[in-house]
Amino acid sequence: xxxxxxxxxxxxxxxxxxxxxxxxxxxxxxxxxxxxxxxxxxxxxxxxxxxxxxxxxxxxxxxxxxxxxxxxxxxxxxxxxxxxxxxxxxxxxxxxxxxxxxxxxxxxxxxxxxxxxxxxxxxxxxxxxxxxxxxxxxxxxxxxxxxxxxxxxxxxxxxxxxxxxxxxxxxxxxxxxxxxxxxxxxxxxxxxxxxxxxxxxxxxxxxxxxxxxxxxxxxxxxxxxxxxxxxxxxxxxxxxxxxxxxxxxxxxxxxxxxxxxxxxxx
Ligand SMILES: C[S@@+](CC[C@H](N)C(=O)[O-])C[C@H]1O[C@@H](n2cnc3c(N)ncnc32)[C@H](O)[C@@H]1O
Numbered sequence: 001x002x003x004x005x006x007x008x009x010x011x012x013x014x015x016x017x018x019x020x021x022x023x024x025x026x027x028x029x030x031x032x033x034x035x036x037x038x039x040x041x042x043x044x045x046x047x048x049x050x051x052x053x054x055x056x057x058x059x060x061x062x063x064x065x066x067x068x069x070x071x072x073x074x075x076x077x078x079x080x081x082x083x084x085x086x087x088x089x090x091x092x093x094x095x096x097x098x099x100x101x102x103x104x105x106x107x108x109x110x111x112x113x114x115x116x117x118x119x120x121x122x123x124x125x126x127x128x129x130x131x132x133x134x135x136x137x138x139x140x141x142x143x144x145x146x147x148x149x150x151x152x153x154x155x156x157x158x159x160x161x162x163x164x165x166x167x168x169x170x171x172x173x174x175x176x177x178x179x180x181x182x183x184x185x186x187x188x189x190x191x192x193x194x195x196x197x198x199x200x201x202x203x204x205x206x207x208x209x210x211x212x213x214x215x216x217x218x219x220x221x222x223x224x225x226x227x228x229x230x231x232x233x234x235x236x237x238x239x240x241x242x243x244x245x246x247x248x249x250x251x252x253x254x255x256x257x258x259x260x261x262x263x264x265x266x
Contacts, residue, residue: 007049015042023050024107026100027087028058031076035062047080058082061100071155072104072201092117094138094169096161103133103158109198112250112261113139116221120144120194127192127213128152129181129206130199134162134174141171150192151176152184181206191215200225200259211266220264225253231260238262 005016018036025031030050035043047060059082065075076085089096091110098105113136120126122145128136131151141149151174153159159178166174177184186209195210197203200223210220220242226234231247238245244265251259 004050004053007053008046010045011042015039019046025057026098026105026107027089028056028082029085029087029100030054030057030060031100032060032062032079035079043079051081059084059087061085067104071158072199073102073155074100074104076101091135092139092143094135094142094165096133096135096138096165097168098133098161099157103155103161105133105135106251108251109135109259114143115248115250116140116196117143119219120146123147124193125190125215126150127188127195127210129185129195129197129210130154130203131162131176132158132198134165134176136196136198137162137174137176138165138169138171141174142169147173149174150188152181153178154180182209185209185213188213192218194219194221196221196223198223200253214266216266218266220262220266222262222264223250224260224262225257226260227256228258234260234262238264242266 005019008016018039020032020035023030023032050060051057060079061076062079063074064077067074085101086099092114117140120140124146126140126146126149128151131137131153134151137149137151140146153162162176191213193215195214197206197210203223207222214220235245235247242264246263248261249258250261253259
């Protein structure tokens with residue numbers, strides 16, 4: 001990034017100091033999380049300079065609204081490059097097609113997806129609630145000997161990409177269901193060895209429903225947002241209901257607030 005800033009010759013020292021230090025790269029799209037309004041007149045120049053420096057980047061966008069609403073989608077404005085918000089992202093050995101605005105997807109969770117895949121044992125049946133464009137199902141199915149992976153997603157557009165992603169990665173043991181977890185889950189006849197709940201805003205509300213579909217000795221991965229000072233209390237609370245409770249930090253949500261995963265065994 002220092003190199004990038006060094007190439008921005010047309011900016012004053014004051015403007016240079018305002019250039020965001022980082023951006024996310026999803027496929028060929030670079031996304032600035034927050035772009036200072038003071039740089040509005042220079043944003044196209046900054047974006048074009050970035051594309052010259054990193055030819056793999058074909059589009060530069062800025063987030064004008066963070067992940068929000070029931071579908072956890074962001075609002076983006078394109079600054080420069082190709083006008084498409086669709087891209088193909090590669091992580092953990094899988095290819096994922098998506099629209100970066102109509103679907104939730106975070107490259108920052110790729111290590112967490114790898115961590116979960118490493119925990120999966122041969123023959124496991126896995127349920128991924130809130131599966132989005134299916135990054136968890138794809139990474140798990142591609143990198144493990146799981147028997148089957150089932151995903152449930154409410155966002156119709158994300159579900160469509162998810163179906164495409166299963167085909168793109170030639171995965172035969174993944175099935176994806178479109179709809180509300182609250183409605184679909186009670187209708188599922190089978191039980192699972194491992195259930196993931198990657199919806200940190202409100203996953204805890206679905207915990208009792210998920211528990212009904214967990215096999216004896218099964219594992220739940222519950223994602224939450226929490227401050228470090230809350231960790232001890234959270235573990236204490238979950239230890240009342242579960243035999244084993246592990247809390248892992250798996251990213252930052254906002255200053256001081258972590259995205260955490262509670263690995264819970266019954
Ligand atoms: C934080 S995103 C995670 C998506 C995906 N697992 C990933 O890691 O990229 C949460 C997802 O849950 C979906 N969602 C929210 N409420 C839902 C519900 N009641 N039933 C099914 N999916 C839901 C949203 O549309 C969104 O795609």
